Amino acid sequence: MSIETYENQQSLLSLYAKLAEAESEIEDGDEGKDFFELAKKLRRNVYGKI
Numbered sequence: 001m002s003i004e005t006y007e008n009q010q011s012l013l014s015l016y017a018k019l020a021e022a023e024s025e026i027e028d029g030d031e032g033k034d035f036f037e038l039a040k041k042l043r044r045n046v047y048g049k050i
Contacts, residue, residue: 026032 022032
């Protein structure tokens with residue numbers, strides 16, 4: 001197995017762990033953040049630096 005393949009697999013495992021945690025939090029009643037508000041904030045940060 002190449003290092004690149006290993007790193008890709010580790011990244012996927014990390015992503016899946018974060019998704020599982022988020023799903024668990026949602027099931028427990030946590031509402032989280034609105035995606036569209038977060039996207040607007042990210043766009044403002046990116047466009048402000050270009």
